[in-house]
Amino acid sequence: xxxxxxxxxxxxxxxxxIWLPLVLFGAFIVLVLFGLFRPAxxxxxxxxxxxxxxxxxxxxxxxxHPGLSSxxxxxxxxxxxxxxxxWCLPCKVEAPQLAQLAAAGVPIEGxxxxxxxxxxxxxxxxxxxxxxxxxxxxxxxxQLALGSSGVPETYVIDAKGRIRYQHIGDIxxxxxxxxxxxLEAAR
Amino acid sequence: xxxELGLAALWLAAALAVLQLFAGALTxxxxxxxxxxxxxxxxxVQGILALVAFGALIQVFAVTDLSVKLVALNSHSMKPxxxxxxxxxxxxxxxxxxxxxxxxxxxxxxxxxERRLPEPTMLATLAGQAFVSxxxxxxxxxxxxxxxxxxxxxVEGNGLNPLxxxxxxxxxxxxxxLGYVGLSIAFSFAVGALVTREVGxxxxxxxxxxxxxxxxxxxxxxxxxSYWAYYELGWxxxxxxxxxxxxxxxxxxxxxxxxxxxxxxxxxxxxRAWTIMLGVVAFSMSMVGTFLVRSGILTSVHxxxxxxxxxxxxxxxxxxxxxxxxxxxxxxxxxxxxxxRFALVSREGALVMNNVLLSAxxxxxxxxxxxxxxxxxxxxxxxxxxxxxxxxxxxxxxxxLLVLAVGPMLRxxxxxxxxxxKRLLIPAAVxxxxxxxxxxxxxxxxxxxxxxxxxxxxxxxxxxxxxxRNLRRTPLAIWGMVVAHLGVGVSLIGMASESAYSVERLVAxxxxxxxxxxxxxxxxxxxxxxxxxxWTALEARLVVAYEDQRTTIVRPQARSFWTxxxxxxxxxxxxxxxxxxxxxxxxxxxxxxxxVRLWWKPFVTLIWLGGGLIALGGLLALIGRVASDVRRIVAxxxxxxxxxxxGR
Numbered sequence: 001x002x003x004x005x006x007x008x009x010x011x012x013x014x015x016x017x018i019w020l021p022l023v024l025f026g027a028f029i030v031l032v033l034f035g036l037f038r039p040a041x042x043x044x045x046x047x048x049x050x051x052x053x054x055x056x057x058x059x060x061x062x063x064x065h066p067g068l069s070s071x072x073x074x075x076x077x078x079x080x081x082x083x084x085x086x087w088c089l090p091c092k093v094e095a096p097q098l099a100q101l102a103a104a105g106v107p108i109e110g111x112x113x114x115x116x117x118x119x120x121x122x123x124x125x126x127x128x129x130x131x132x133x134x135x136x137x138x139x140x141x142x143q144l145a146l147g148s149s150g151v152p153e154t155y156v157i158d159a160k161g162r163i164r165y166q167h168i169g170d171i172x173x174x175x176x177x178x179x180x181x182x183l184e185a186a187r
Numbered sequence: 188x189x190x191e192l193g194l195a196a197l198w199l200a201a202a203l204a205v206l207q208l209f210a211g212a213l214t215x216x217x218x219x220x221x222x223x224x225x226x227x228x229x230x231x232v233q234g235i236l237a238l239v240a241f242g243a244l245i246q247v248f249a250v251t252d253l254s255v256k257l258v259a260l261n262s263h264s265m266k267p268x269x270x271x272x273x274x275x276x277x278x279x280x281x282x283x284x285x286x287x288x289x290x291x292x293x294x295x296x297x298x299x300x301e302r303r304l305p306e307p308t309m310l311a312t313l314a315g316q317a318f319v320s321x322x323x324x325x326x327x328x329x330x331x332x333x334x335x336x337x338x339x340x341x342v343e344g345n346g347l348n349p350l351x352x353x354x355x356x357x358x359x360x361x362x363x364x365l366g367y368v369g370l371s372i373a374f375s376f377a378v379g380a381l382v383t384r385e386v387g388x389x390x391x392x393x394x395x396x397x398x399x400x401x402x403x404x405x406x407x408x409x410x411x412x413s414y415w416a417y418y419e420l421g422w423x424x425x426x427x428x429x430x431x432x433x434x435x436x437x438x439x440x441x442x443x444x445x446x447x448x449x450x451x452x453x454x455x456x457x458x459r460a461w462t463i464m465l466g467v468v469a470f471s472m473s474m475v476g477t478f479l480v481r482s483g484i485l486t487s488v489h490x491x492x493x494x495x496x497x498x499x500x501x502x503x504x505x506x507x508x509x510x511x512x513x514x515x516x517x518x519x520x521x522x523x524x525x526x527x528r529f530a531l532v533s534r535e536g537a538l539v540m541n542n543v544l545l546s547a548x549x550x551x552x553x554x555x556x557x558x559x560x561x562x563x564x565x566x567x568x569x570x571x572x573x574x575x576x577x578x579x580x581x582x583x584x585x586x587x588l589l590v591l592a593v594g595p596m597l598r599x600x601x602x603x604x605x606x607x608x609k610r611l612l613i614p615a616a617v618x619x620x621x622x623x624x625x626x627x628x629x630x631x632x633x634x635x636x637x638x639x640x641x642x643x644x645x646x647x648x649x650x651x652x653x654x655x656r657n658l659r660r661t662p663l664a665i666w667g668m669v670v671a672h673l674g675v676g677v678s679l680i681g682m683a684s685e686s687a688y689s690v691e692r693l694v695a696x697x698x699x700x701x702x703x704x705x706x707x708x709x710x711x712x713x714x715x716x717x718x719x720x721x722w723t724a725l726e727a728r729l730v731v732a733y734e735d736q737r738t739t740i741v742r743p744q745a746r747s748f749w750t751x752x753x754x755x756x757x758x759x760x761x762x763x764x765x766x767x768x769x770x771x772x773x774x775x776x777x778x779x780x781x782x783v784r785l786w787w788k789p790f791v792t793l794i795w796l797g798g799g800l801i802a803l804g805g806l807l808a809l810i811g812r813v814a815s816d817v818r819r820i821v822a823x824x825x826x827x828x829x830x831x832x833x834g835r
Binding site for chain 2: 018019021022025026028029031032033034035036139140141
């Protein structure tokens with residue numbers, strides 16, 4: 001700020017400090033221009049990255065298929081944890097990619113959010129079942145605990161049961177190599 | 188028809204803003220003096236037309252005219268009337284229309300009542316106001332026409348975000364906007380004064396009521412918004428350092444600084460350039476805040492109306508308005524001759540300290556808000572939250588409390604700390620006793636400890652300027668200062684107490700089971716469905732008792748809206764003089780138990796009570812200033828009249 005009690009001898013010093021606000025404002029404009037025109041990437045990385053999975057135990061979504069608990073991870077093998085629901089459209093879109101990953105030998109665990117057994121059974125019959133286990137998260141509580149805000153979301157869980165990567169939204173074909181890479185890194 | 192009327196009014200208002208700008212600018216040249224008579228009436232009519240446009244928008248929302256695109260996108264026929272009306276500004280286009288309406292009305296009001304400034308400065312100010320308005324009119328008419336029609340009209344609308352369907356929130360944005368946009372007057376004043384180089388006590392006195400009024404609305408808006416977030420979002424928190432909250436805090440900080448520096452300018456004719464600078468900065472912060480919120484450039488929980496393309500438009504407006512004003516400042520500020528000098532230990536000195544510290548806090552908040560963007564430019568993703576804002580802000584806020592305690596007791600020009608020191612013994616004793624009590628009790632972190640202790644000290648010290656004064660003859664402005672400063676202390680006590688002594692409980696209860704939180708016993712007696720106008724809910728009946736007193740029932744709800752489908756939790760609050768019980772109903776677990784979240788928050792209500800006191804203080808000061816200005820004008824007119832008669 002300009003010192004009001006300063007003697008006039010300081011007038012020279014003032015002459016450039018006076019332009020300082022404009023310079024700062026210019027820097028602000030440059031910064032937000034950058035922000036405005038950068039490729040849109042609004043995904044917020046979960047705060048849980050590199051943390052152990054939160055503890056949970058979910059009942060089976062289907063009577064003839066095992067349920068899921070956090071104990072099922074950390075068995076020395078990296079896994080994918082896919083959060084989905086039969087009522088979710090993008091989940092249908094990502095089903096072929098999940099099938100492809102399962103075919104490549106990736107263990108995939110599922111959490112179905114607010115789903116009904118008959119709807120889920122129809123969904124799996126139509127789109128295939130890549131899941132080793134499916135836990136039923138009927139209140140969405142586990143989903144929230146995982147820091148997931150929607151379906152589908154997919155987590156890479158490493159061999160020690162820590163979350164290593166969070167993929168928000170459906171898995172497109174171009175995402176498959178990325179996920180495989182993350183799984184490899186999580187060994 | 189109504190929509191077309193609104194659109195026509197908007198175009199006309201924009202055209203008048205062009206006229207206002209050019210007529211006002213022409214009067215500054217020698218040949219344009221004839222235009223002087225035009226500017227004020229044009230400003231008034233422009234404000235009225237903007238109001239007509241806004242009224243038209245309210246009308247199409249009130250009757251749910253679904254052929255208007257904005258209504259179809261944001262409203263629904265099955266919604267209570269008050270939320271239909273509030274829906275008019277619960278979206279981007281409508282809120283921008285509210286923005287220009289407030290700007291237009293403020294300009295009109297200014298044109299009608301302000302007679303103290305030299306006429307050239309006044310006309311330059313109105314031209315400045317028209318210039319800024321014009322940008323926003325262009326934005327509305329080109330990029331966000333609120334009256335656009337849909338053909339064919341849909342049979343039903345999309346509905347309003349259920350979180351926004353709340354009475355408190357319905358009136359939160361207009362209040363905040365009155366504050367944001369009210370600061371445009373200070374901005375235009377600063378620009379006008381730079382153009383004509385007329386900066387002095389008269390200018391400060393003319394500007395002060397406007398700054399005060401905008402600041403009061405900002406204060407109320409922020410406090411109300413904080414309370415809304417507190418009870419509606421169901422997280423039990425009242426401030427999250429979210430970009431949108433910061434966007435409202437930054438103009439408030441700048442306006443608070445301006446309010447104090449303008450007093451120095453009015454009373455002592457010092458801090459000329461600095462006051463002008465703050466006038467520019469305050470409204471700039473309003474615009475920057477709006478830009479940050481609207482462009483979606485920062486991720487925020489508040490992103491109710493976000494669009495990157497519109498962001499570019501606002502950014503362009505920002506660059507022109509703020510860049511222009513700052514450039515003008517650079518060119519002219521050096522020629523604004525400096526005012527009176529003063530000693531460091533004096534009222535002026537304390538107010539300068541206040542300004543420096545407030546500006547520092549403003550800088551910290553701005554930096555913290557923008558830092559995620561800086562980090563992203565460097566390839567990293569971060570979010571900045573309380574671990575940064577709280578301690579770093581406190582670094583400057585705590586010394587400011589000291590200045591706040593001492594400053595009002597200092598004399599103008601020159602004073603000695605020894606004289607004031609004796610008077611400060613009482614608050615110092617209070618601080619000491621509180622500190623000892625708190626250390627003995629334990630359990631509070633460093634910041635809450637300092638907050639509680641210093642809050643008490645400030646609350647006591649703030650009343651001291653009334654000592655040795657005849658209370659009846661104390662000017663309202665002094666009362667205003669005392670009440671506002673007391674509010675700061677009270678609010679701080681609330682914040683510190685909430686963060687130090689809150690008790691939280693997350694339990695799963697079967698009906699009939701009990702739990703306790705702090706001094707409360709809580710029993711879940713039933714969970715039953717209830718229905719509202721556009722929602723259904725599960726409502727828990729919680730029978731609660733404070734210590735061993737009689738029981739009360741609170742009813743938190745988990746609401747499901749169907750237009751659009753969304754779930755919200757309606758927390759239940761039970762207020763006692765010494766705090767609030769806060770209850771939230773979560774989901775049903777598979778075994779028939781209900782998740783219930785409970786908080787006991789001692790003295791949390793003081794946060795908003797303090798906010799209310801701050802606003803009340805502003806109001807008292809405003810009334811006092813305006814009344815004394817009116818008296819002065821009347822007296823001047825009387826003398827002029829008498830002289831005239833004698834001359835005859």
